[in-house]
Each structure stands twice: as C-alpha cells, then as structure tokens.
Amino acid sequence: MTIGVVGGGAAGFFAAIHAAYSGHKVMLFEKHRKVLSKVLISGGGRCNLTQGTFNTIELLKGYPRGRNFLKKVFAHFSVADTVSWFEKQGVPVKTEADGRVFPQSDDSRSVVSALLNEARRVGVVVEMNRGVGSIEVLKNGFRVQGKDFSRCVDRLIVCSGGSSKQEGYGFMDGLGLRMVAPIPSLFTFNTPETELKKLRGLSVPNGYIRFEGSKLNYSGPILITHWGLSGPAVLKLSAFGAGWLHEKSYQAVALIRWDEGFTPDSLLRELQAYKTKHPRKNIHKNALFGLPARLWIFLASRAEIDEELNWEAISKKKINKLIENLFKFPLKISGKTTFKEEFVTAGGIALDEIDPNTMESRKYPGLFFAGEVIDVDGITGGYNFQAAWSTGFLAGKSSTIVEL
Helix, strand or coil: CEEEEECCCHHHHHHHHHHHCCCCEEEEECCCCCCCHHHHHHHHHCCCCEECCCCHHHHHCCCCECHHHHHHHHCCCCHHHHHHHHHHCCCCEEECCCCEEEECCCCHHHHHHHHHHHHHHCCCEEECCCCEEEEEEECCEEEEEECCCEEEECEEEECCCCCCCHHHHHHHHHHCCCEEEEEEECEEEECCCCHHHHHCCCEEEEEEEEECCCCCEEEEEEEECCCEEECHHHHHHHHHCHHHHHHCCCEEEEEEECCCCCCHHHHHHHHHHHHHHCCCCECCCCCCCCCCHHHHHHHHHHCCCCCCCEHHHCCHHHHHHHHHHHHCEEEEEECEEECCCCCEEEEEECHHHEECCCCEECCCCCEEECHHHECCECCCCCHHHHHHHHHHHHHHHHCCCCCC
16 A cells, blocks of 8 residues: 655654555655655754653644644644653753753754654655645545646655645645635734834743733733744744734734732732832832833833832822833734744635544545644644644544545
8 A cells, every 4th residue: 555645744754654654655745856845844843753741731822723623633642742752762852941852962953853864764665856736536545646747656645745725725626625824924013003012122031911902911021033033932922813913904902911829919019019118219210020120110110100119209100101001011913924934824724524543634535634734833842743643643644544
C-alpha cells in the first residue's frame, strides 16, 4: 500500500513518520524547496514544541476553536506522548515558567533534525517542489497532480497548512468539502494615532486588556511596540477575538488595565495613603505600583498632572483621572500586524467533515487531514504545534489500519 502526504510541515512529517511505522510506502509532497520551515523559525529559533499542560481540560482552554474535536484527538496522543516521542528521538525538553516547552538545546534545528532523521530511517520519500494542484478520487485511491507531476496513492493525508485566502485551499475544490473561510489569528494590534508608541520597548508583566463593546478580554504581559501593542495578552486576545475583530475590519477600542489586580477602590486607597505619607514628593518623579517610570509619567501627563506638581497639591479630580488611566486606559486599534513569522489562521476544513478519532474524511474513506488545514487553532505557547503532532499522529496511524 502507498500512502501520500501533502505538506512538509510539522503535521505532515509527523503523519508521514507514523504512517511509515507500519512498513507501508510513504511519499510526502512539499511545494517548496525546503521542509519544516515554520518549525525552524518558531519560538525565535528555539521551537516552542508544545505546551506543558498535561491536564487535557486545562490544555483545551488554549484553543479558541475546535475544543470538543481536540478533546477526542488528545485522548489518542497527548502532551505527554509528544514529550516522550521527542525525547526518544534524542531531543530532551525543558518546561519554562509560563508553561512553554522547548528543546534543552534552545535550538529548533534539534527538532527539525529529529523529524528528518526519523523520516529517513523509516523510509519516507520526500519530494520537493511538488505543489499539489488537484486531488482526484479514484475507485481504489487518489491521484494527486501538480504542474509537472502526477502520483496515484492508496491513502492520502492532507497536511497543507493554513492559508490567508480561500484560494489557498483550491486544490481541494473538486472534493466538495465544506470549508470555513480563513481569517487571521495570532496578530499584534496597530495603534497609529497614539502617543503611547513613544514608549516602545516598555512592558508590564501582568496587564489586562479587553475590547470595548464585547466580553473579549485576556491578561498577561503587554508589550508596547513601535507600531502599537504586542505581548502574550495581546496575541491571546487576538486569537479569541479573531472573528469579532475581522467583522469590525480590525477597528476597535481596547481598554487596558496596567495591572490585572487594579481596582478603582484599591487604587484610590493607595494613592490617598501615598499622598498622606509623602505630600511633598513629586508625582512624575516617583512611579508607583511597580510601573516603568516612563509609563507612569505618560499616564500622569494623560491625567493632566503638571510635571512640577507634588502630591500635596493634587486635586481629587486629577486623582480620579489618574485612576481612570491606570484602570481603563482607552486605546484605538486600527489594523493588525502578523506576529513575527508565526503565521496562524482560523478556518479551513470544517470539523464536521472529519472523524476526530481517526482524522478520516467522513465523505471519502482513505482521505485524512491533519494540522492547520482543519478549522482548529491555538493561542501562542506551543498549542498549535501540539495540535499538529496529535492530529498528524492520528492521521498517520489511522491511514494504515482503516479498511476501504
């Protein structure tokens, strides 16, 4: 039996390897001249290969779309299975404080090498520059065709990744599968009209951000950049708010709490206590609440507090305005920017087209899917790779045991 795999990314290689473990012939078709490119650049070149959350219920909270589907997938291949597999391939891992799992080498090349070496060991045939243009369903298999090639296979696993445009899935048009229109996920916020950009490079470790007029919110580190806002809280909010922001053409108002623990009452008490204890201290020159000095000065200026003003001379009105900027700082969002090279989309093949216990098409026996080509995506922190490993494993294994 011959098994074809479309796509040479994380899911594609994992599917190919696990299909080849059965001893069947496996051919992998990659449209570019290089494979595993996204693995190589991920995590700043360190490769955040999974999320160290071994409790599946907690892990699923990192997926804005596809949780119920992935719950069944993870029952077959979990985070623990991912860690075990890579360590058996000579890639020991470490878990950082925020739960991200990296190779101990801090080098994504160790992950890429492990996948390439194992694929080579089990006989996966990798064909480069093989962009698939169409898939034809045959009586006993499938034909994949490209610009200058045609191959017939008994089973086919599609791991072509996400696409920013519907046309990116055009090679599957003939299959008549239901598709969810792709939209961006995991992006940073552009704020072209704000003076806050002058503070680029500053960050707060435990901020809170929500969108005005919605229930969308997230907490975590927030980073001020030369184009606007980034950091884990922003990226996670972009993932959960992907659909809402897309509908609004990425025009919204973000309300920032510079520390998740702030409340108007607690801020008022602490500011009044500081005023009583240090009446002659200059407001601008003495940053409070552990905020970066430049951010504190910016917020004080936004509250119309003169830079020469001491605490004994501040009015109640200006204290209230300072509290408002600390607790609910309004920021107009106008556009987005892709997060580094980590391109992630929401959308793809609708999940009701796929059996989550095998990753097989419900419409075409012998056709399987894995990775970002399906309508599943996760927040930053190793979630997307874990989905790739798990769906790739399941598709690869199932392709060798399902009878047509």
